[in-house]
Each structure stands twice: as C-alpha cells, then as structure tokens.
Amino acid sequence: MKAVAVVGNPKPGSRTRDAAERLAAALELDCEVIEVTALGPGLLAWGDPGVTAAVEQVRSADLVIAASPTYKGTYTGLLKLFLDQFPTATGLAGQVALPLMLGAGPAHALAPELTLKPVLVELGATCPAQALYQLDSTYTTDDSLPRWTGRWSRIVLDAAKARTAR
Template sequence: MSTLLIAGSPSERSRSAALLDAVGQRLGARGALVERLHIRDLNPQALLLADAAHRSVARAADLVARARVVVVSTPVYKAAYSGVLKVFLDLLPQAALKDKTVLPLATGGSPHHMLALDYALRPVLQSLGARHVLPGIYATDAQVALLPEGAYQVGAELAGRIDEAVQLLAAETLRHTPAAPRPRFAPVHFSQVRCSV
C-alpha cells in the first residue's frame, strides 16, 4: 500500500512528528511503501499566497494524489490543528482525498484539546473526499517524552494505540483493495469440444 505521511508541524522536530514516525515505522515493517511530506519544507510564500502552481506545492499535491493511504499529523494550538497544515489543505483540489483512507494524528499539551481531531480536522479531511477517516490518535506531551539527547520517545500505552491503529489501517486498506481481474479464456467453438463418457 502506498502511504503518505504528512507532517503538519511548523517545527523541524516535534512530538507530532515523532507520533507520525512511529506510525511510519510500523507501516514500513508491514511492507508499505512510505513517503514523507513535511509541510514546513514547502515554499512559505507559495503557501501564504495560495500559489498551487508553485513547484514545491504542486509536487506535494502530486504526492497526495499518488497515495492510497494518507496519515496526517499535527500539533494542536488553541484547540485547532496547525496553521501550516490548514494552508496546505486549502490548496489541495476539492477531491484530493477521494478513495483514500486517512488516519489523523495530533499532539497537544493536555487532554482538553483531544476533540480538535473530531471537530476541527476530521470535517476538513471529509470535505476533501476521503473514503474513510479512521478514528484518530491524540497524544499529550506526557505521552511523547523528550529524551535528554533531544529525541522524542512514544510511551507504552500510546505505542499500543498506534499498533491498533496501524492494524486497522492495514485491514481497511486490504478490504478495499480491488480484486485482480479473473483470467479470461478464448471462446471455444462447439465443434472443438470433446467429451468422453
């Protein structure tokens, strides 16, 4: 399954990116072809001026178009997903997520912002035509610990939820995989049919 991981954090390293990486590692271990898109790396002027034709934005939109599965990760600020993610999603074509399965991920300072996934991000993903938006994963800062060397570590309880989400994502993708066409045989004229009794 071709999977695109979209990092919606304006920071180079973040808890939401660590959550996204954890999902990506598990998908990769299942044999998925995983590509990454960091919105912060797109041309900022093109994003702010809504220049969908800009090379970096058009390339990012092409990555979305080619993927069967999209995993979107964002930090939650003021009970909403990140501004850079909003700007990017606004530039995508109206049916950019048509026939795709989407897994939303979010991180925030406290559990009080967990509804941002369902009330802010999910409606936008559905408006872009997503075939199925899976139940999202929300993690607090305490569940994605900052290690002394500067890396982030996903806690055990959160790792279990990620495992379940990836399993559901794989099952959903396989369930909606079109069946391979059955081989067709050339027609045989009745005079060529041989029977034995």
C-alpha cells in the first residue's frame, strides 16, 4: 500500500511534517513526503514539471495524508495552491485521504473537519475517518494520536486496502 503525506507548512522540516510521519508510522505505513514549500513558484502556474510530478505522486497513492498547520482557523494558502492543481471531483477520485492539522489551542479543533476535509472530498477523495487535530505544543507527548488510531486505523486501512484491490 502506497502512502503519501502532503505537508503544507511553509517551513521545511516542520512539526506538521513530523506529525504526518508519526501518523503514517502509527498506521504502520511506509510514507513518501511532499513538502509543498519545496515546489516553490511553480505552484503559481500550470504545467510546472516539478508540480506535475508531485501531483502524479499523490494521485498514485492509495492513502494521502493532507497535513497543515492551522492558520487563521484553516489550512495554509500553500496547501491550497497545491490542491488547486488537482481537477475538481476527479483529482483524488478513489483515494483515501486523511486531513491532519496542528494548532496552538483547542479553539480550532474543528478546523480540519470543517475546512480541509471538504476540499479533499470536493477533489473526489474518500475520507472514512474523523480528521485529526493535534496541539502543536503537545502532539508528541499527549494521547491524541493513539486515541485516533485506536478508533480509526482499522477503518482507514480497510478503505485503503479496498482501493488497492480494485
């Protein structure tokens, strides 16, 4: 099963990337990582070879982790620029997607569910689990990831396996 984490943090090597990699590891998946910030100005036009290759890398995955810090209650514009490269309704058709966001406090806990999950679904992805929101100050030490995986991992992995069986 192929997994790809798309990290929409403007800072390379961020906590957002770490959280995405931890999620993949908790699901016992080998996961490729795309740091959207590395795609640079190619995101601002259509047809950039690096961006096109990254889009194809995501489209070939069985499971996509879309990860972003919470900026003003939603995902980053950087991640939005990348997601805009995918065709509506078919860009992620048949893929399993997991929205993951880190934030400074509990006030934005619904951000991944209300802002990131809908755009993934609009692109055709299946999001079979509740989005994961973690506090950026405690995600490495709190129980948010084990609680999430305890509840959702089987559902997510079964959905991804069903995709690979097609």
